[in-house]
Amino acid sequence: MEILQSDVLQIRQPEDIVLVRTAVRKIAIASKLGLVDQTKLVTAASEIARNTLDYGLGGEVRVDMVRDARTGVRLTFTDEGPGIPDLERAMTDGWTSGKGMGLGLSGTRRLMDEFQIASKVGEGTTVTIAKWSR
């Protein structure tokens, strides 16, 4: 997989989530995603960025325009927060540890073509999501 373009954005305060949404929208358009796929990707980015801020205590996201057989957008969210003790449970619809609606992770996975999550208690969490042009 070839990376055509890459950018890193900080997620430290609520306003940064808006900046992430704007940057992801821009790269989704450049990657020739359709309007519905753009909307799904930006919504997913917003959900994960909020998790990074609220549960991961802040972190960053790498925004990549990638090319395999098709072009697409890959987002990698990283934080050094407390980590998620029970990933399986965190991926269940309706489960929430805090102020959300419990749709964040499981709902976001449904919006994406690719979804990976890795977490270590005490070390942090990395979420990678991708959407490909059709």
Add this chain to the structure above:
Amino acid sequence: MEHIPILRMGEFLLITVQVDMHDRLAMKLQDDLTERIVRFGSRGVLIDISGLEIVDSFIGRMLGNIASVSRILDAETVVVGMQPAVAITLVELGLELPGIRTALSVERGMQILRREAELAGLEVLKDANMEEDGNPPE
């Protein structure tokens, strides 16, 4: 400070969300709106979200909170103008905005609010008449 304008149209309030809302802006809208409903005795709130390119769970929760608080204060809320791509995304995300009335356009939203306000007005009249007749209300 940055804020989303709330317009008063008779007994209704109209809000057009045109900017990508960050969290503090969303919270401020909730507070401002509640204050206006009480100050003007508003019967309905119309929220036009045609300018919103996404609705995530945070914004969805805010719309739900506005609808709940308004209802407690005796005002109906209708959300109008959702973009088709936003609707598709919301359903797939599993966020179906329970408790929020929606309409396709501002015009249809206003129709709903007027009808609701009329119905509520009739109920009040009926209760008043019953008391004059000396019959206990049901």
